[in-house]
Amino acid sequence: MSDQPIVEMTGIVKDFTGVRALDGVDFTLRPGEIHAVMGENGAGKSTLIKVLTGVHGPDAGRILLDGAPVRFAGPGAAQAAGISTVYQEVNLAENLSVAENLLAGREPRLGPFINFRAVRRRARALLDDLGIDLNVAAPLSSYSIAMQQLVAIARAVNIDAKVLILDEPTSSLDRDEVAVLLGVMRRLAAEGVALVFISHFLEQVYEICDRMTVLRNGKLIGSWDTADLPENALIGHMLGREAATLEQIERVAAAHQVADEAPLLEAEGLGRKGAVAPYDLTVRRGEVVGLAGLLGSGRTETVRLIAGADRPDSGELRFDGSKVGGHNPRTATARGIAFCPENRKTEGLVADLTVAENMILAMQASRGWARQVSPGQRAELVSAFIDKLGIRPADPDLPVRNLSGGNQQKVLLARWMLIEPKLLILDEPTRGIDVGAKADIQRLVAELSADGMAVLFVSAELDEVTRLSDRIAVLRDREMIAMLETEAEMTAEHIVDAIVAGGRRD
Amino acid sequence: MTEAPAKARSANPYLKRLMWPLAVLAVLVAANVAVTGIDFLVPGVQDGRLNGAFVNILRRSAPLLIIALGMTLVIAIKGIDLSVGAVYAIGAAVACQWIEGRDESALGTVLAAVGLALAVAALIGAWNGTMVARFGIQPIVATLILMIAGRGIAQLITGGQIPNVGDASPFVELGRGAILTVPVPIWIAAAVLVALAVLTRRTALGLLLESVGGNPEASRLAGIRARGITVLVYLVCGLCAGLAGVIGAANLGSADANNGGLWIELDAILAVVIGGTALLGGRFFLLGTTIGVAIIGTLEVTIINVGLSSQWQFTAKAIVVLVVALLQSPQFRAWIARPFKRRTAAPEEAVAE
Numbered sequence: 125m126s127d128q129p130i131v132e133m134t135g136i137v138k139d140f141t142g143v144r145a146l147d148g149v150d151f152t153l154r155p156g157e158i159h160a161v162m163g164e165n166g167a168g169k170s171t172l173i174k175v176l177t178g179v180h181g182p183d184a185g186r187i188l189l190d191g192a193p194v195r196f197a198g199p200g201a202a203q204a205a206g207i208s209t210v211y212q213e214v215n216l217a218e219n220l221s222v223a224e225n226l227l228a229g230r231e232p233r234l235g236p237f238i239n240f241r242a243v244r245r246r247a248r249a250l251l252d253d254l255g256i257d258l259n260v261a262a263p264l265s266s267y268s269i270a271m272q273q274l275v276a277i278a279r280a281v282n283i284d285a286k287v288l289i290l291d292e293p294t295s296s297l298d299r300d301e302v303a304v305l306l307g308v309m310r311r312l313a314a315e316g317v318a319l320v321f322i323s324h325f326l327e328q329v330y331e332i333c334d335r336m337t338v339l340r341n342g343k344l345i346g347s348w349d350t351a352d353l354p355e356n357a358l359i360g361h362m363l364g365r366e367a368a369t370l371e372q373i374e375r376v377a378a379a380h381q382v383a384d385e386a387p388l389l390e391a392e393g394l395g396r397k398g399a400v401a402p403y404d405l406t407v408r409r410g411e412v413v414g415l416a417g418l419l420g421s422g423r424t425e426t427v428r429l430i431a432g433a434d435r436p437d438s439g440e441l442r443f444d445g446s447k448v449g450g451h452n453p454r455t456a457t458a459r460g461i462a463f464c465p466e467n468r469k470t471e472g473l474v475a476d477l478t479v480a481e482n483m484i485l486a487m488q489a490s491r492g493w494a495r496q497v498s499p500g501q502r503a504e505l506v507s508a509f510i511d512k513l514g515i516r517p518a519d520p521d522l523p524v525r526n527l528s529g530g531n532q533q534k535v536l537l538a539r540w541m542l543i544e545p546k547l548l549i550l551d552e553p554t555r556g557i558d559v560g561a562k563a564d565i566q567r568l569v570a571e572l573s574a575d576g577m578a579v580l581f582v583s584a585e586l587d588e589v590t591r592l593s594d595r596i597a598v599l600r601d602r603e604m605i606a607m608l609e610t611e612a613e614m615t616a617e618h619i620v621d622a623i624v625a626g627g628r629r630d
Numbered sequence: 631m632t633e634a635p636a637k638a639r640s641a642n643p644y645l646k647r648l649m650w651p652l653a654v655l656a657v658l659v660a661a662n663v664a665v666t667g668i669d670f671l672v673p674g675v676q677d678g679r680l681n682g683a684f685v686n687i688l689r690r691s692a693p694l695l696i697i698a699l700g701m702t703l704v705i706a707i708k709g710i711d712l713s714v715g716a717v718y719a720i721g722a723a724v725a726c727q728w729i730e731g732r733d734e735s736a737l738g739t740v741l742a743a744v745g746l747a748l749a750v751a752a753l754i755g756a757w758n759g760t761m762v763a764r765f766g767i768q769p770i771v772a773t774l775i776l777m778i779a780g781r782g783i784a785q786l787i788t789g790g791q792i793p794n795v796g797d798a799s800p801f802v803e804l805g806r807g808a809i810l811t812v813p814v815p816i817w818i819a820a821a822v823l824v825a826l827a828v829l830t831r832r833t834a835l836g837l838l839l840e841s842v843g844g845n846p847e848a849s850r851l852a853g854i855r856a857r858g859i860t861v862l863v864y865l866v867c868g869l870c871a872g873l874a875g876v877i878g879a880a881n882l883g884s885a886d887a888n889n890g891g892l893w894i895e896l897d898a899i900l901a902v903v904i905g906g907t908a909l910l911g912g913r914f915f916l917l918g919t920t921i922g923v924a925i926i927g928t929l930e931v932t933i934i935n936v937g938l939s940s941q942w943q944f945t946a947k948a949i950v951v952l953v954v955a956l957l958q959s960p961q962f963r964a965w966i967a968r969p970f971k972r973r974t975a976a977p978e979e980a981v982a983e
Binding site: 431433453454456457458463465470471472473474475476477481484485486488489490491492493494495496497539 | 832833837838847848850851852854855859912913
């Protein structure tokens, strides 16, 4: 690691209509280091990255690359200068093969023609280098999102990057894939590439990063060597308040007894071919049932059958004492089943509509188009929920696309709380959002269940599942393999054991 | 834009969307006024009815406006209806064919004819909607079927002839009459505009349409009955096309299955787009569509008024469309504005994550 910085940004200011997203931020990146940019959603991380990669021009401040001042006209110019980026969403062509994706725009040629044999050979060599085992001739769409993400990284690396920016690359990867990715990152750093790592997973950040820069509300809070910044201090800097807020929302479960009444939801042998094997599941009123398992273990598929989003092809579902037939999202809503899907952008929110419109949607849908929620009643409900959930900015007429991830998730939650469901299904409600909003949402789940609402809670984070759940269903390979019921069983270790044991069983 | 108070900015995205189409319309009207005098805009009263260039433009644009309003709703849900021109012809054919050979001066006959024409048009709209919503056929394909078949159906209805309705029939009043000096087609178009505005904005239909158009999967998971809404919207669009056909036929006193409403679907789509509704669905602007129709109607007259030969018509139309499309593009506006504001930072649409 040399001391001559590869990137030096000083006094960066960036304004969007009415909002100062970056306010005099300094950022220094050295060759061979892995540098985390930390902060809540809305802190300015993404904007800083977009200024560095030429997506936005800064309104003030300067950027030195290798000691020379630069001003990128666009992402292409930044890439040509050696700054590559891998975003959270995979930006590749799914219909092309892995090899074509890896080398698109830089294909080896034979005269005017593409030499496909060489393309495949080069692609295979590239992936071998990174320790990724894929069939390069297969279409990209035949691989999971996680593998596609690795391909995106391999592609970025291939472009002789001096600086590689990874924006939430691990949010859809499972444990093994994360290990591969972190290994790749270490290898690149050892070769002298400077890496910028943005992630909400603190353990990964602590495992791999040399230094951290913390932003809050568009301002620089500071840069530290990882060794000098303990986790609670980091969270304190990010939140701007005393750390350990997360610990305070230790489950109120001990205080509140799940009334031992008839189950609200009973699934018997419910399943769908190719999605999830038949399973039994019960949920009682006031109970939080967690679903744990690795990515692709069938967590989402399990809850989608209960939500009516997908049609089961076997089994039976009973809800609130009666058999459920002809299940679809509309009838589910009418019965009192609310479903916050995993992907809030594509399945949850309507980006063009305002905060208020998005919130009112489920309530309006259940009333039909002819019986409009009156404007007065709507304004009242919406502002009440903006207050209750602390949605920022507190402007009901703002298009929801302009909100940060955490606030978008809260809008989605408000949509369903408005119809006062009996069962609330949350699929990864805290994924990709900041620590503060995460704590808010976890607290909310605890409160709702204390008020008697049943909650099905899916999360990739074991800590979160164990903290919130009364019982935990463990999934593996699209099969429900265990149900952890007692306080002693419900630890991260037990879940991991159950998953491992489930694998050994056959 | 900077002097707009904060309240107006957040409260009225609609007015902002209408600004550019309105500006183009104003320029066109100003050009005409400059050439032909203020009489272009200010109507006189002649024989108990309003008379003047602009009133005539509105009167002749009424069928297009009615169709374009229906089209706006279809486009809002990511759809498109190519069959409106054919439905126009069918509506005209059904009405005229019913009247011909009956007592054409009897009000009952005329009412029955109009009612029958509208019923057939609504049925065709519902058919389109069912193809799209129930069978998942792409809207452009589903409506293409009737775009092609529709004129054939109209020919079958009229038996290949052109049915005529005499000037004595009350039917022709729908196209040529006036109430309180205002031409009847303008009344009807205005009534359709108000009715659709009330239907979409005073109920939740508008919100649900914009939701389904903006994100179909999210709308489904939120429990919206997208299927029923889709059928309803295509039905309304078909109804509008049939009504436009009736007015057109009343104006001419005849129904031409081959040429009635020919290419009107393209003008309607154009008007919707000029009015600020994106073909990708989502937000829709009925008032914007109205301005779009006025632009198209005014343009045709403008070409003649400024002394261009009528051969210029299509080219001029294309140029106006180009101008409106460019004006509505934030990238183009930023590019144009760049030399003028070096130091004042151009606001960007994106917001910090």
